[in-house]
Amino acid sequence: MRKYKFLEHTADIKFQAFGNSLEEAFISSFDALKEIIVEKNRIKSVKKIKLKVKGNDLKELLYNFLEEVLFLLDAKDFIASEIKNIKIDVKKNLFEADVLGDRVSNYKISNDVKAITYNDMSIKEEKGKFIVQVVVDV
Amino acid sequence: MCKMYKEKLKKISENIWEIPMINGMLVPGRIFFSEKLLNNLEEDALKQIANVARLPGILKYSIGLMDMHVGYGFPIGGVAAFDIEKGIISPGGVGYDINCSIRLLRTNLTLADIGKIGKKELLHSLFRTIPSGVGKGSKLNITYKELDEVLINGAQWAVKKGYGEKEDYIHTEDNGKLPNANPSDVSQRAKQRGIGQLGTLGAGNHFLEIQKVEEIFDEKTAKAFGLKKGMITIMIHCGSRGLGHQVASDYVGLMGKEYGWPEFDRELVNAPIQSELGKKYLSAMACAANFAFANKQMITHWIREDLKHYFSNIKADVVYDVCHNIAKFEKHLINSKEKEILVMRKGATRSFGRGRKEISEDYRDIGQPVIIPGSMGTASYVLVGTKEAEVLTFGSTAHGAGRVESRTSARKNISADKIKKELEKKGIDIEAGSYKGIVEEAPEVYKDIDEVVRVSNEVGIGKLVAKLIPIAVIKG
Numbered sequence: 001m002r003k004y005k006f007l008e009h010t011a012d013i014k015f016q017a018f019g020n021s022l023e024e025a026f027i028s029s030f031d032a033l034k035e036i037i038v039e040k041n042r043i044k045s046v047k048k049i050k051l052k053v054k055g056n057d058l059k060e061l062l063y064n065f066l067e068e069v070l071f072l073l074d075a076k077d078f079i080a081s082e083i084k085n086i087k088i089d090v091k092k093n094l095f096e097a098d099v100l101g102d103r104v105s106n107y108k109i110s111n112d113v114k115a116i117t118y119n120d121m122s123i124k125e126e127k128g129k130f131i132v133q134v135v136v137d138v
Numbered sequence: 139m140c141k142m143y144k145e146k147l148k149k150i151s152e153n154i155w156e157i158p159m160i161n162g163m164l165v166p167g168r169i170f171f172s173e174k175l176l177n178n179l180e181e182d183a184l185k186q187i188a189n190v191a192r193l194p195g196i197l198k199y200s201i202g203l204m205d206m207h208v209g210y211g212f213p214i215g216g217v218a219a220f221d222i223e224k225g226i227i228s229p230g231g232v233g234y235d236i237n238c239s240i241r242l243l244r245t246n247l248t249l250a251d252i253g254k255i256g257k258k259e260l261l262h263s264l265f266r267t268i269p270s271g272v273g274k275g276s277k278l279n280i281t282y283k284e285l286d287e288v289l290i291n292g293a294q295w296a297v298k299k300g301y302g303e304k305e306d307y308i309h310t311e312d313n314g315k316l317p318n319a320n321p322s323d324v325s326q327r328a329k330q331r332g333i334g335q336l337g338t339l340g341a342g343n344h345f346l347e348i349q350k351v352e353e354i355f356d357e358k359t360a361k362a363f364g365l366k367k368g369m370i371t372i373m374i375h376c377g378s379r380g381l382g383h384q385v386a387s388d389y390v391g392l393m394g395k396e397y398g399w400p401e402f403d404r405e406l407v408n409a410p411i412q413s414e415l416g417k418k419y420l421s422a423m424a425c426a427a428n429f430a431f432a433n434k435q436m437i438t439h440w441i442r443e444d445l446k447h448y449f450s451n452i453k454a455d456v457v458y459d460v461c462h463n464i465a466k467f468e469k470h471l472i473n474s475k476e477k478e479i480l481v482m483r484k485g486a487t488r489s490f491g492r493g494r495k496e497i498s499e500d501y502r503d504i505g506q507p508v509i510i511p512g513s514m515g516t517a518s519y520v521l522v523g524t525k526e527a528e529v530l531t532f533g534s535t536a537h538g539a540g541r542v543e544s545r546t547s548a549r550k551n552i553s554a555d556k557i558k559k560e561l562e563k564k565g566i567d568i569e570a571g572s573y574k575g576i577v578e579e580a581p582e583v584y585k586d587i588d589e590v591v592r593v594s595n596e597v598g599i600g601k602l603v604a605k606l607i608p609i610a611v612i613k614g
Binding site for chain 1: 344395403543547
């Protein structure tokens with residue numbers, strides 16, 4: 001099941017991502033970002049990178065996590081396919097996960113996401129469901 | 139949706155509107171829209187104008203130009219100036235694509251010359267020569283030490299390395315080299331993102347276009363800019379790629395940590411201009427701007443090399459190169475006294491009138507060339523900067539058409555094949571990295587560029603000189 005949806009935004013791309021836990025919602029937000037970058041193309045999971053991200057609050061943690069995906073793309077020739085073994089420490093604002101993926105040059109990239117933004121960013125919990133909202137600059 | 143700001147808009151004169159000081163605004167908002175453009179005026183963009191007006195040290199007005207639309211923090215098509223002692227600098231006032239900018243080349247070719255080779259052939263050749271798309275893609279293999287030199291010297295580094303001539307950077311804002319750029323203020327992460335992208339066009343709204351001068355509105359100025367009817371021109375639109383994006387992200391985070399997040403919009407996070415962090419951001423921004431200048435300088439060189447295969451006596455001189463996303467220290471009249479202030483232009487073009495020392499000598503008696511690209515498949519314009527702009531908009535005018543339709547709805551409503559066919563009917567060929575890119579940049583999703591420049595001309599903040607129409611486009 002697709003756990004994210006795209007919303008109207010004039011210049012950039014806005015999405016909401018869902019999950020039964022904060023971890024799931026973070027993973028869904030990654031799935032949304034991945035669709036923006038490569039559309040429906042399947043990325044192979046041939047390499048694994050361990051990711052550790054810090055923040056001063058939850059929004060920064062989400063921002064820094066998603067930005068890491070862009071960093072890997074530009075700097076490490078690495079396009080992420082999936083996120084595994086995700087752990088979020090809400091008190092310490094720490095995020096850890098395994099990022100699987102492949103070399104960028106093996107794929108057709110359809111969108112150059114310049115940056116994650118804080119514009120209209122929200123992280124909400126409603127009746128045990130988590131919803132995160134992000135606008136990315138393209 | 140509540141239309142609070144729209145309802146409060148007050149007409150000052152033809153094409154000029156004011157948002158009065160409400161909700162803690164320190165200065166009024168000034169919007170440059172015609173009645174026709176008002177149909178596409180977004181309430182959220184007005185709210186952003188009002189938010190910017192709440193920032194400490196803002197001077198005179200928070201300005202929205204004809205192409206204004208919603209951005210993050212500051213609207214796109216926004217200009218704001220700040221007092222150097224009391225004011226702030228915000229990465230949101232510059233944007234993530236630092237020094238996203240436009241360069242125009244004039245050639246000694248005509249449409250007939252292009253026809254002899256074939257437009258498609260030329261387009262393919264340029265598409266192969268100029269790296270575009272996402273990821274690394276650079277043809278060069280430079281060291282981090284060399285990258286630091288790029289960040290300090292910008293287009294001048296590229297010329298020194300044999301990519302082009304001195305005249306190229308002389309016809310670039312700040313001679314293609316923003317001062318006070320210290321590479322140690324740029325994070326290693328930003329350098330890692332940028333090092334593999336030097337000399338690449340990128341993707342998204344970035345493009346390279348072959349055009350024809352369709353119409354001249356001002357013969358004298360056009361002559362000074364070296365433009366005449368029927369001439370082939372080439373337009374390059376690109377920015378500082380991942381390096382600039384990362385600089386913006388880094389300093390958004392650092393400023394949030396040091397000075398706290400503004401409660402009304404995190405993207406307006408800022409630091410005092412005089413603070414250590416404020417100065418570091420300005421230095422890192424200058425580095426990213428210089429990366430973008432070097433980028434376009436190298437692309438210019440490769441275009442010339444490529445065209446040489448077809449036309450041995452090809453000339454492709456730089457008319458001018460203007461910044462769209464930048465903050466600069468400039469002298470302006472504040473309360474009828476000349477004062478140095480910090481001007482942030484986000485999706486706006488500097489438009490200085492004659493006499494300013496910032497303009498290259500050969501154009502100084504005329505005014506600065508202003509280059510305003512249209513959307514894919516529509517006309518672009520060359521204007522000339524004015525004294526009126528210095529009075530009304532801190533010497534600024536629009537930077538393009540400005541979006542009106544979202545990318546998501548564009549993808550739902552428009553097909554790439556249809557656009558390609560429509561462009562071909564108009565005699566415009568296109569090469570693109572992706573079909574999605576074509577759809578999202580379709581002419582329909584932008585405001586009417588003709589109306590944007592008409593208003594600039596009527597208000598007098600940038601006067602019409604020439605109209606350029608596209609004949610072939612490469613989209614990143």
